[in-house]
Amino acid sequence: MCAGTKCINKKRANPLPLCDAPLRELIKHAFPYLTIRTLCPLNKGLSNKNYYLEQAQQGYLLKHYSSALPTLALEAQSQLAKFGVAQPVVGFDTKTRLALFEFVIESDEVISLNDQLLAQLHTLHGFELPQIDQLDLSGALLEAGRVLDCAPQLALLDQQLAQFEADICFCHNDLVKDNILATPQGPVFIDFEYAQYNDRYFDLAALGVSFSLSVGEAEHMLKRYYRQANQPCPDYALDKLSCYVRAYLWLCIAWYQQRHLQEYVGPLQAQLVVWQS
Template sequence: MNQIKSKLLLNQCQDYLVKLGLEFVAKKALYLTQGVNNTCFRVETQCGKILLLKHFDRENNFKVTLVEQYLAKESVVPNVIATSEKHKLIAYQFIESVEFNKPLHLQSLVTKLVVLHNLNSDYDYEEINLSALFSSYTELAEYKNYQATINLLLAKLKNYPYELGVCHNDLVLENLLFSDNDSWIIDFEYVGLNDVYFDLAALSSSLKLSEQEKSQLLSVYFEQSNISEEQLEKLNLYQKVYNLICYFWYLKHGFTRHALALKPFIND
Protein backbone atom coordinates (compact mmCIF):
# COMPACT_ATOMS: atom_id res chain seq x y z
CA MET A 1 0.00 0.00 0.00
CA ASN A 2 2.85 2.41 0.85
CA GLN A 3 4.47 1.70 -2.51
CA ILE A 4 1.18 2.48 -4.26
CA LYS A 5 0.86 5.75 -2.33
CA SER A 6 4.45 6.68 -3.12
CA LYS A 7 3.87 6.03 -6.82
CA LEU A 8 0.69 8.11 -6.83
CA LEU A 9 2.50 10.94 -5.04
CA LEU A 10 5.37 10.81 -7.52
CA ASN A 11 2.93 10.88 -10.44
CA GLN A 12 1.09 13.83 -8.92
CA CYS A 13 4.31 15.81 -8.52
CA GLN A 14 5.40 14.91 -12.05
CA ASP A 15 2.07 16.24 -13.30
CA TYR A 16 2.69 19.47 -11.37
CA LEU A 17 6.14 19.81 -12.96
CA VAL A 18 4.57 19.49 -16.40
CA LYS A 19 1.89 22.05 -15.58
CA LEU A 20 4.65 24.43 -14.43
CA GLY A 21 6.36 24.01 -17.80
CA LEU A 22 9.41 22.36 -16.23
CA GLU A 23 11.24 19.54 -17.98
CA PHE A 24 12.49 17.93 -14.77
CA VAL A 25 11.71 14.26 -14.08
CA ALA A 26 10.63 13.57 -10.51
CA LYS A 27 12.75 10.90 -8.80
CA LYS A 28 11.48 11.14 -5.22
CA ALA A 29 8.56 13.02 -3.71
CA LEU A 30 7.64 13.74 -0.11
CA TYR A 31 4.43 15.30 1.15
CA LEU A 32 5.14 18.10 3.64
CA THR A 33 2.56 18.37 6.39
CA GLN A 34 2.89 22.06 7.24
CA GLY A 35 0.48 24.59 5.74
CA VAL A 36 -3.25 25.15 6.15
CA ASN A 37 -4.00 27.09 2.96
CA ASN A 38 -1.76 25.11 0.62
CA THR A 39 -0.27 21.69 -0.08
CA CYS A 40 3.52 21.33 -0.30
CA PHE A 41 5.89 18.68 -1.63
CA ARG A 42 9.63 18.18 -1.56
CA VAL A 43 10.63 16.83 -4.97
CA GLU A 44 14.02 15.46 -5.89
CA THR A 45 14.60 15.33 -9.65
CA GLN A 46 16.72 12.94 -11.68
CA CYS A 47 19.21 15.71 -12.42
CA GLY A 48 19.76 16.24 -8.70
CA LYS A 49 17.84 19.52 -8.30
CA ILE A 50 15.54 19.62 -5.28
CA LEU A 51 12.34 21.67 -5.48
CA LEU A 52 9.57 22.73 -3.16
CA LEU A 53 6.26 22.49 -5.00
CA LYS A 54 3.30 24.34 -3.54
CA HIS A 55 -0.32 24.05 -4.65
CA PHE A 56 -2.62 26.80 -3.38
CA ASP A 57 -5.79 25.12 -2.15
CA ARG A 58 -7.66 28.42 -1.94
CA GLU A 59 -7.81 30.02 -5.35
CA ASN A 60 -7.66 33.64 -4.20
CA ASN A 61 -4.46 33.01 -2.20
CA PHE A 62 -2.32 32.49 -5.30
CA LYS A 63 -1.98 36.26 -5.75
CA VAL A 64 0.53 36.36 -2.86
CA THR A 65 3.04 34.89 -5.31
CA LEU A 66 3.32 38.40 -6.79
CA VAL A 67 4.88 39.46 -3.50
CA GLU A 68 6.98 36.32 -3.22
CA GLN A 69 8.39 36.61 -6.73
CA TYR A 70 9.51 40.17 -6.03
CA LEU A 71 10.99 39.22 -2.66
CA ALA A 72 12.81 36.26 -4.19
CA LYS A 73 14.77 38.74 -6.31
CA GLU A 74 15.82 40.42 -3.05
CA SER A 75 16.78 37.05 -1.49
CA VAL A 76 14.07 37.38 1.16
CA VAL A 77 12.23 34.34 -0.24
CA PRO A 78 13.95 31.24 -1.70
CA ASN A 79 14.47 31.40 -5.46
CA VAL A 80 11.21 31.07 -7.42
CA ILE A 81 11.77 28.66 -10.31
CA ALA A 82 8.35 28.63 -11.99
CA THR A 83 4.71 29.59 -11.43
CA SER A 84 1.38 28.68 -13.01
CA GLU A 85 -1.53 30.94 -12.20
CA LYS A 86 -3.86 28.67 -14.18
CA HIS A 87 -3.03 25.66 -12.01
CA LYS A 88 -2.29 27.63 -8.81
CA LEU A 89 1.21 26.18 -8.58
CA ILE A 90 4.62 27.54 -7.69
CA ALA A 91 8.06 25.90 -7.53
CA TYR A 92 10.84 27.19 -5.28
CA GLN A 93 14.41 26.17 -4.66
CA PHE A 94 14.24 23.76 -1.74
CA ILE A 95 16.35 24.76 1.25
CA GLU A 96 17.18 22.22 3.94
CA SER A 97 16.93 24.37 7.03
CA VAL A 98 19.49 24.15 9.84
CA GLU A 99 18.99 25.09 13.48
CA PHE A 100 18.64 28.79 14.23
CA ASN A 101 21.87 30.41 15.42
CA LYS A 102 21.22 33.81 17.02
CA PRO A 103 24.64 35.40 16.41
CA LEU A 104 24.66 34.16 12.83
CA HIS A 105 21.06 34.52 11.66
CA LEU A 106 19.43 37.39 13.56
CA GLN A 107 21.20 40.11 11.57
CA SER A 108 20.23 38.39 8.32
CA LEU A 109 16.58 38.13 9.34
CA VAL A 110 16.41 41.79 10.33
CA THR A 111 17.87 42.77 6.95
CA LYS A 112 15.18 40.71 5.20
CA LEU A 113 12.44 42.27 7.34
CA VAL A 114 13.57 45.79 6.46
CA VAL A 115 13.25 44.91 2.75
CA LEU A 116 9.78 43.43 3.30
CA HIS A 117 8.48 46.28 5.43
CA ASN A 118 9.52 48.82 2.81
CA LEU A 119 8.10 46.80 -0.08
CA ASN A 120 6.37 48.67 -2.85
CA SER A 121 4.75 46.42 -5.46
CA ASP A 122 1.59 45.99 -7.50
CA TYR A 123 -0.35 44.16 -4.82
CA ASP A 124 -3.61 45.07 -3.12
CA TYR A 125 -2.52 44.94 0.53
CA GLU A 126 -5.16 44.63 3.19
CA GLU A 127 -4.49 46.56 6.38
CA ILE A 128 -4.59 44.34 9.45
CA ASN A 129 -7.13 45.40 12.07
CA LEU A 130 -6.23 43.77 15.37
CA SER A 131 -9.67 44.34 16.91
CA ALA A 132 -11.33 42.65 13.93
CA LEU A 133 -8.76 39.87 14.05
CA PHE A 134 -9.52 39.13 17.68
CA SER A 135 -13.27 39.27 16.99
CA SER A 136 -12.90 36.24 14.70
CA TYR A 137 -12.13 34.15 17.79
CA THR A 138 -14.98 35.25 20.04
CA GLU A 139 -16.79 31.93 19.56
CA LEU A 140 -13.99 30.10 21.34
CA ALA A 141 -14.79 29.20 24.93
CA GLU A 142 -11.34 30.41 26.03
CA TYR A 143 -11.81 33.87 24.53
CA LYS A 144 -13.83 35.29 27.41
CA ASN A 145 -10.98 34.48 29.80
CA TYR A 146 -8.75 36.93 27.96
CA GLN A 147 -11.18 39.56 26.68
CA ALA A 148 -10.31 42.10 29.39
CA THR A 149 -6.58 41.56 28.73
CA ILE A 150 -7.06 42.03 24.99
CA ASN A 151 -9.01 45.25 25.47
CA LEU A 152 -6.32 46.60 27.80
CA LEU A 153 -3.48 45.69 25.41
CA LEU A 154 -5.19 47.32 22.41
CA ALA A 155 -5.93 50.44 24.46
CA LYS A 156 -2.30 50.72 25.56
CA LEU A 157 -1.01 50.34 22.00
CA LYS A 158 -2.95 53.45 20.98
CA ASN A 159 -0.51 55.48 23.09
CA TYR A 160 2.38 54.57 20.77
CA PRO A 161 3.13 55.80 17.23
CA TYR A 162 1.74 53.57 14.46
CA GLU A 163 4.63 52.57 12.18
CA LEU A 164 3.02 51.13 9.06
CA GLY A 165 4.76 48.69 6.74
CA VAL A 166 4.16 45.62 4.59
CA CYS A 167 4.26 42.82 7.16
CA HIS A 168 4.39 39.05 6.97
CA ASN A 169 2.04 38.73 9.97
CA ASP A 170 2.80 35.04 10.55
CA LEU A 171 6.46 34.76 11.53
CA VAL A 172 6.21 31.48 13.38
CA LEU A 173 9.42 29.45 13.46
CA GLU A 174 8.08 27.13 10.74
CA ASN A 175 8.01 30.09 8.33
CA LEU A 176 11.72 30.83 8.77
CA LEU A 177 14.50 28.98 6.97
CA PHE A 178 18.19 29.01 7.88
CA SER A 179 21.34 27.88 6.11
CA ASP A 180 24.91 27.99 7.41
CA ASN A 181 25.22 31.65 6.40
CA ASP A 182 21.81 33.04 5.48
CA SER A 183 18.08 33.05 6.24
CA TRP A 184 14.79 33.27 4.34
CA ILE A 185 11.12 33.92 5.06
CA ILE A 186 8.38 31.74 3.54
CA ASP A 187 4.57 31.41 3.40
CA PHE A 188 3.16 34.89 2.80
CA GLU A 189 -0.55 34.01 2.90
CA TYR A 190 -1.19 36.61 5.62
CA VAL A 191 0.87 39.44 4.10
CA GLY A 192 -0.67 42.87 4.67
CA LEU A 193 -0.17 46.33 6.10
CA ASN A 194 0.49 46.44 9.82
CA ASP A 195 2.65 48.10 12.43
CA VAL A 196 6.17 46.75 11.82
CA TYR A 197 6.41 46.01 15.53
CA PHE A 198 3.97 43.14 14.99
CA ASP A 199 6.56 41.25 12.90
CA LEU A 200 9.35 42.21 15.29
CA ALA A 201 7.28 40.91 18.18
CA ALA A 202 6.58 37.68 16.29
CA LEU A 203 10.32 37.17 15.80
CA SER A 204 10.92 37.85 19.48
CA SER A 205 8.46 35.11 20.42
CA SER A 206 9.38 32.57 17.76
CA LEU A 207 13.11 32.91 18.40
CA LYS A 208 12.68 33.16 22.19
CA LEU A 209 14.70 36.36 22.45
CA SER A 210 15.71 37.69 25.85
CA GLU A 211 15.10 41.32 26.82
CA GLN A 212 18.70 42.14 25.92
CA GLU A 213 18.34 40.39 22.55
CA LYS A 214 15.09 42.25 21.88
CA SER A 215 16.93 45.50 22.48
CA GLN A 216 19.61 44.36 20.01
CA LEU A 217 16.88 43.43 17.52
CA LEU A 218 15.42 46.94 17.67
CA SER A 219 18.85 48.53 17.53
CA VAL A 220 19.75 46.69 14.33
CA TYR A 221 16.32 47.19 12.75
CA PHE A 222 16.11 50.94 13.42
CA GLU A 223 19.87 51.51 13.13
CA GLN A 224 19.96 53.11 16.57
CA SER A 225 22.69 52.60 19.14
CA ASN A 226 20.33 53.41 22.02
CA ILE A 227 16.84 51.93 22.29
CA SER A 228 14.32 53.77 24.45
CA GLU A 229 12.16 52.22 27.14
CA GLU A 230 9.15 53.25 25.05
CA GLN A 231 10.33 51.15 22.11
CA LEU A 232 10.86 48.10 24.31
CA GLU A 233 7.49 48.60 25.98
CA LYS A 234 5.77 48.76 22.60
CA LEU A 235 7.57 45.62 21.44
CA ASN A 236 6.54 43.73 24.58
CA LEU A 237 2.92 44.83 24.21
CA TYR A 238 2.85 43.61 20.62
CA GLN A 239 4.48 40.37 21.70
CA LYS A 240 1.63 39.74 24.15
CA VAL A 241 -0.87 40.52 21.39
CA TYR A 242 0.93 38.20 18.98
CA ASN A 243 1.06 35.35 21.50
CA LEU A 244 -2.68 35.65 22.16
CA ILE A 245 -3.48 35.63 18.43
CA CYS A 246 -1.34 32.51 17.97
CA TYR A 247 -3.00 30.88 20.97
CA PHE A 248 -6.50 31.42 19.57
CA TRP A 249 -5.45 30.42 16.06
CA TYR A 250 -4.05 27.12 17.34
CA LEU A 251 -7.22 26.43 19.33
CA LYS A 252 -9.49 27.24 16.39
CA HIS A 253 -7.57 24.96 14.02
CA GLY A 254 -7.25 22.07 16.46
CA PHE A 255 -3.55 22.43 17.32
CA THR A 256 -4.15 21.93 21.03
CA ARG A 257 -0.57 20.95 21.88
CA HIS A 258 0.77 24.18 20.32
CA ALA A 259 -1.83 26.22 22.22
CA LEU A 260 -0.92 24.62 25.54
CA ALA A 261 2.75 25.38 24.94
CA LEU A 262 1.85 29.09 24.61
CA LYS A 263 -0.29 29.18 27.74
CA PRO A 264 2.52 30.18 30.15
CA PHE A 265 3.44 33.13 27.92
CA ILE A 266 -0.07 34.53 27.57
CA ASN A 267 -0.64 34.21 31.31
CA ASP A 268 2.61 36.01 32.13
Protein backbone atom coordinates (compact mmCIF):
# COMPACT_ATOMS: atom_id res chain seq x y z
CA MET A 1 0.00 0.00 0.00
CA CYS A 2 1.33 3.39 -0.94
CA ALA A 3 0.12 6.59 0.68
CA GLY A 4 2.38 9.22 -0.80
CA THR A 5 2.01 11.81 -3.53
CA LYS A 6 4.52 10.03 -5.74
CA CYS A 7 1.97 7.35 -6.61
CA ILE A 8 -1.07 9.66 -6.70
CA ASN A 9 -0.40 12.33 -9.28
CA LYS A 10 -0.94 10.07 -12.28
CA LYS A 11 -4.23 8.91 -10.78
CA ARG A 12 -5.86 12.28 -10.29
CA ALA A 13 -7.04 12.47 -13.89
CA ASN A 14 -8.86 9.16 -13.53
CA PRO A 15 -11.80 9.59 -11.16
CA LEU A 16 -13.95 6.60 -10.29
CA PRO A 17 -16.49 5.67 -12.99
CA LEU A 18 -20.21 6.02 -12.32
CA CYS A 19 -20.45 2.29 -11.58
CA ASP A 20 -18.67 3.05 -8.30
CA ALA A 21 -21.60 5.10 -7.06
CA PRO A 22 -22.22 2.43 -4.36
CA LEU A 23 -18.83 3.28 -2.86
CA ARG A 24 -19.77 6.95 -2.71
CA GLU A 25 -22.94 5.98 -0.88
CA LEU A 26 -20.90 4.00 1.64
CA ILE A 27 -18.63 7.00 2.15
CA LYS A 28 -21.65 9.26 2.62
CA HIS A 29 -22.97 6.89 5.29
CA ALA A 30 -19.64 6.51 7.07
CA PHE A 31 -18.37 10.10 6.79
CA PRO A 32 -21.37 12.39 6.10
CA TYR A 33 -19.27 15.50 6.73
CA LEU A 34 -17.07 14.84 3.67
CA THR A 35 -17.59 16.66 0.39
CA ILE A 36 -15.68 14.60 -2.13
CA ARG A 37 -13.73 16.51 -4.73
CA THR A 38 -11.57 13.65 -6.00
CA LEU A 39 -11.85 9.91 -5.51
CA CYS A 40 -9.25 7.71 -7.20
CA PRO A 41 -8.51 3.99 -6.85
CA LEU A 42 -4.97 3.03 -5.90
CA ASN A 43 -3.51 -0.16 -7.33
CA LYS A 44 -1.79 -0.93 -4.03
CA GLY A 45 -2.71 -3.49 -1.41
CA LEU A 46 -3.51 -7.16 -1.85
CA SER A 47 -6.08 -7.65 0.91
CA ASN A 48 -8.12 -4.46 0.87
CA LYS A 49 -9.08 -1.73 -1.59
CA ASN A 50 -7.38 1.64 -1.24
CA TYR A 51 -8.43 5.02 -2.61
CA TYR A 52 -7.14 8.55 -2.66
CA LEU A 53 -9.86 10.93 -1.51
CA GLU A 54 -9.60 14.70 -1.67
CA GLN A 55 -11.79 17.31 -0.04
CA ALA A 56 -11.09 21.05 -0.32
CA GLN A 57 -7.38 20.52 -1.05
CA GLN A 58 -7.09 18.08 1.87
CA GLY A 59 -5.98 14.59 0.90
CA TYR A 60 -6.94 11.36 2.65
CA LEU A 61 -6.33 7.67 2.21
CA LEU A 62 -9.57 5.68 2.20
CA LYS A 63 -9.37 1.97 2.90
CA HIS A 64 -12.24 -0.45 2.26
CA TYR A 65 -11.55 -3.62 4.24
CA SER A 66 -12.48 -6.94 2.63
CA SER A 67 -13.47 -8.40 6.01
CA ALA A 68 -14.35 -7.11 9.46
CA LEU A 69 -12.81 -3.80 10.46
CA PRO A 70 -9.83 -4.27 12.83
CA THR A 71 -11.16 -1.69 15.28
CA LEU A 72 -8.69 -2.34 18.11
CA ALA A 73 -5.74 -2.20 15.71
CA LEU A 74 -7.07 1.09 14.33
CA GLU A 75 -7.40 2.47 17.86
CA ALA A 76 -3.80 1.44 18.54
CA GLN A 77 -2.65 3.11 15.32
CA SER A 78 -4.51 6.29 16.27
CA GLN A 79 -2.71 6.44 19.63
CA LEU A 80 0.67 5.60 18.10
CA ALA A 81 0.21 8.43 15.59
CA LYS A 82 0.42 10.86 18.51
CA PHE A 83 4.02 9.73 18.97
CA GLY A 84 4.83 10.18 15.28
CA VAL A 85 5.14 6.43 14.75
CA ALA A 86 1.99 5.70 12.72
CA GLN A 87 -0.18 7.22 10.02
CA PRO A 88 -2.97 9.21 11.75
CA VAL A 89 -6.48 7.75 11.67
CA VAL A 90 -9.25 10.25 10.88
CA GLY A 91 -12.13 7.87 11.53
CA PHE A 92 -13.68 4.51 10.72
CA ASP A 93 -17.08 2.88 10.42
CA THR A 94 -17.70 -0.78 11.23
CA LYS A 95 -20.89 -1.16 9.17
CA THR A 96 -19.32 -0.04 5.90
CA ARG A 97 -15.85 -1.42 6.76
CA LEU A 98 -14.35 1.93 5.76
CA ALA A 99 -11.44 3.69 7.44
CA LEU A 100 -10.10 7.15 6.64
CA PHE A 101 -6.48 8.14 7.23
CA GLU A 102 -4.54 11.35 6.91
CA PHE A 103 -2.60 11.43 3.69
CA VAL A 104 1.08 11.21 4.59
CA ILE A 105 3.43 13.19 2.38
CA GLU A 106 6.45 11.07 1.53
CA SER A 107 9.98 12.32 1.06
CA ASP A 108 12.24 11.21 -1.77
CA GLU A 109 14.42 9.30 0.67
CA VAL A 110 14.59 5.54 0.22
CA ILE A 111 13.51 3.56 3.27
CA SER A 112 16.55 2.07 4.98
CA LEU A 113 17.00 -0.04 8.08
CA ASN A 114 18.75 2.75 9.97
CA ASP A 115 18.85 3.71 13.64
CA GLN A 116 15.92 6.10 13.21
CA LEU A 117 13.72 3.26 12.00
CA LEU A 118 14.82 1.04 14.88
CA ALA A 119 14.06 3.87 17.32
CA GLN A 120 10.51 4.04 15.92
CA LEU A 121 10.28 0.28 16.36
CA HIS A 122 11.26 0.62 20.03
CA THR A 123 8.44 3.14 20.49
CA LEU A 124 6.01 0.72 18.86
CA HIS A 125 7.22 -2.17 20.98
CA GLY A 126 6.82 -0.07 24.12
CA PHE A 127 3.17 0.71 23.39
CA GLU A 128 0.46 -0.88 25.54
CA LEU A 129 -3.17 -1.63 24.72
CA PRO A 130 -4.35 -4.46 27.02
CA GLN A 131 -7.60 -4.99 25.09
CA ILE A 132 -5.67 -6.49 22.16
CA ASP A 133 -4.99 -10.22 22.29
CA GLN A 134 -1.72 -12.03 21.68
CA LEU A 135 -1.14 -13.55 18.26
CA ASP A 136 -1.57 -17.32 18.25
CA LEU A 137 1.63 -18.08 16.38
CA SER A 138 1.39 -21.82 17.04
CA GLY A 139 -2.09 -21.86 15.52
CA ALA A 140 -0.90 -19.83 12.54
CA LEU A 141 1.96 -22.28 11.91
CA LEU A 142 -0.46 -25.20 12.23
CA GLU A 143 -2.71 -23.65 9.58
CA ALA A 144 0.28 -22.88 7.33
CA GLY A 145 1.39 -26.51 7.65
CA ARG A 146 -2.04 -27.64 6.49
CA VAL A 147 -2.04 -25.23 3.53
CA LEU A 148 1.48 -26.18 2.43
CA ASP A 149 1.20 -29.87 3.30
CA CYS A 150 4.21 -29.72 5.60
CA ALA A 151 2.61 -29.97 9.03
CA PRO A 152 5.39 -32.08 10.67
CA GLN A 153 8.09 -29.62 9.59
CA LEU A 154 6.24 -26.61 10.98
CA ALA A 155 5.29 -28.46 14.16
CA LEU A 156 9.02 -29.02 14.73
CA LEU A 157 9.70 -25.33 14.08
CA ASP A 158 7.02 -24.43 16.62
CA GLN A 159 8.79 -26.63 19.19
CA GLN A 160 12.08 -24.88 18.43
CA LEU A 161 10.46 -21.48 18.97
CA ALA A 162 9.10 -22.61 22.33
CA GLN A 163 12.63 -23.31 23.57
CA PHE A 164 13.46 -19.59 23.60
CA GLU A 165 12.47 -17.19 26.34
CA ALA A 166 9.37 -15.27 25.25
CA ASP A 167 9.71 -11.50 24.87
CA ILE A 168 6.14 -10.36 24.36
CA CYS A 169 5.29 -6.79 23.42
CA PHE A 170 2.97 -4.89 21.09
CA CYS A 171 3.95 -5.81 17.50
CA HIS A 172 3.00 -4.64 14.02
CA ASN A 173 3.18 -8.23 12.68
CA ASP A 174 3.46 -7.10 9.03
CA LEU A 175 6.47 -4.83 9.25
CA VAL A 176 7.69 -4.85 5.67
CA LYS A 177 9.09 -2.00 3.58
CA ASP A 178 5.74 -1.43 1.88
CA ASN A 179 4.27 -0.64 5.30
CA ILE A 180 6.92 1.96 6.18
CA LEU A 181 6.79 5.46 4.72
CA ALA A 182 9.78 7.78 4.50
CA THR A 183 8.66 11.24 5.58
CA PRO A 184 10.56 14.49 6.31
CA GLN A 185 9.96 13.77 10.01
CA GLY A 186 11.26 10.21 9.81
CA PRO A 187 9.84 6.74 9.09
CA VAL A 188 6.13 6.19 9.73
CA PHE A 189 4.41 2.80 10.00
CA ILE A 190 1.13 2.10 8.21
CA ASP A 191 -1.33 -0.81 7.84
CA PHE A 192 -1.80 -2.05 11.39
CA GLU A 193 -4.40 -4.64 10.36
CA TYR A 194 -2.46 -7.53 11.95
CA ALA A 195 -1.14 -5.65 14.98
CA GLN A 196 -1.31 -7.70 18.18
CA TYR A 197 0.90 -8.69 21.07
CA ASN A 198 3.62 -11.06 19.95
CA ASP A 199 7.30 -11.77 20.48
CA ARG A 200 9.33 -8.74 19.37
CA TYR A 201 11.48 -11.08 17.26
CA PHE A 202 8.57 -11.51 14.86
CA ASP A 203 8.80 -7.85 13.83
CA LEU A 204 12.57 -8.08 13.65
CA ALA A 205 12.23 -11.15 11.45
CA ALA A 206 9.82 -9.34 9.13
CA LEU A 207 12.32 -6.50 8.73
CA GLY A 208 15.10 -8.96 8.05
CA VAL A 209 13.06 -10.66 5.33
CA SER A 210 11.77 -7.46 3.74
CA PHE A 211 15.24 -5.91 3.56
CA SER A 212 16.70 -9.25 2.36
CA LEU A 213 19.33 -9.24 5.08
CA SER A 214 22.07 -11.82 5.14
CA VAL A 215 22.61 -13.71 8.38
CA GLY A 216 25.52 -11.41 9.22
CA GLU A 217 23.50 -8.27 8.46
CA ALA A 218 20.63 -9.58 10.59
CA GLU A 219 23.00 -10.11 13.50
CA HIS A 220 24.20 -6.53 13.11
CA MET A 221 20.56 -5.32 13.17
CA LEU A 222 19.98 -7.21 16.43
CA LYS A 223 23.02 -5.63 18.06
CA ARG A 224 21.93 -2.15 17.02
CA TYR A 225 18.36 -2.80 18.24
CA TYR A 226 19.56 -3.87 21.71
CA ARG A 227 22.18 -1.11 21.85
CA GLN A 228 19.44 1.49 21.44
CA ALA A 229 17.69 0.00 24.48
CA ASN A 230 20.96 0.04 26.44
CA GLN A 231 20.71 -3.73 26.80
CA PRO A 232 23.22 -6.46 25.95
CA CYS A 233 22.32 -8.55 22.92
CA PRO A 234 21.49 -12.05 24.26
CA ASP A 235 23.80 -14.89 23.24
CA TYR A 236 20.81 -16.73 21.77
CA ALA A 237 19.55 -13.72 19.78
CA LEU A 238 20.68 -14.82 16.32
CA ASP A 239 19.45 -18.40 16.81
CA LYS A 240 16.08 -17.11 17.98
CA LEU A 241 15.85 -14.65 15.09
CA SER A 242 16.68 -17.46 12.66
CA CYS A 243 13.70 -19.47 13.94
CA TYR A 244 11.40 -16.47 13.70
CA VAL A 245 12.60 -15.63 10.19
CA ARG A 246 11.76 -19.16 9.08
CA ALA A 247 8.37 -18.96 10.79
CA TYR A 248 7.64 -15.62 9.15
CA LEU A 249 8.68 -16.91 5.73
CA TRP A 250 6.50 -20.03 6.03
CA LEU A 251 3.49 -17.91 7.05
CA CYS A 252 4.03 -15.53 4.13
CA ILE A 253 4.40 -18.38 1.65
CA ALA A 254 1.18 -19.96 2.91
CA TRP A 255 -0.64 -16.62 2.73
CA TYR A 256 0.34 -16.09 -0.92
CA GLN A 257 -0.34 -19.72 -1.83
CA GLN A 258 -3.87 -19.48 -0.47
CA ARG A 259 -4.49 -16.48 -2.71
CA HIS A 260 -2.78 -18.02 -5.76
CA LEU A 261 -0.19 -15.23 -5.88
CA GLN A 262 2.67 -17.43 -7.03
CA GLU A 263 4.83 -14.56 -8.23
CA TYR A 264 5.51 -13.61 -4.61
CA VAL A 265 6.38 -17.12 -3.46
CA GLY A 266 9.67 -17.69 -5.29
CA PRO A 267 11.73 -14.93 -3.61
CA LEU A 268 10.48 -16.04 -0.19
CA GLN A 269 11.41 -19.64 -0.87
CA ALA A 270 14.89 -18.50 -1.90
CA GLN A 271 15.32 -16.72 1.44
CA LEU A 272 14.01 -19.77 3.27
CA VAL A 273 16.78 -21.87 1.72
CA VAL A 274 19.37 -19.41 3.04
CA TRP A 275 17.97 -19.39 6.58
CA GLN A 276 17.52 -23.17 6.71
CA SER A 277 21.13 -23.85 5.71
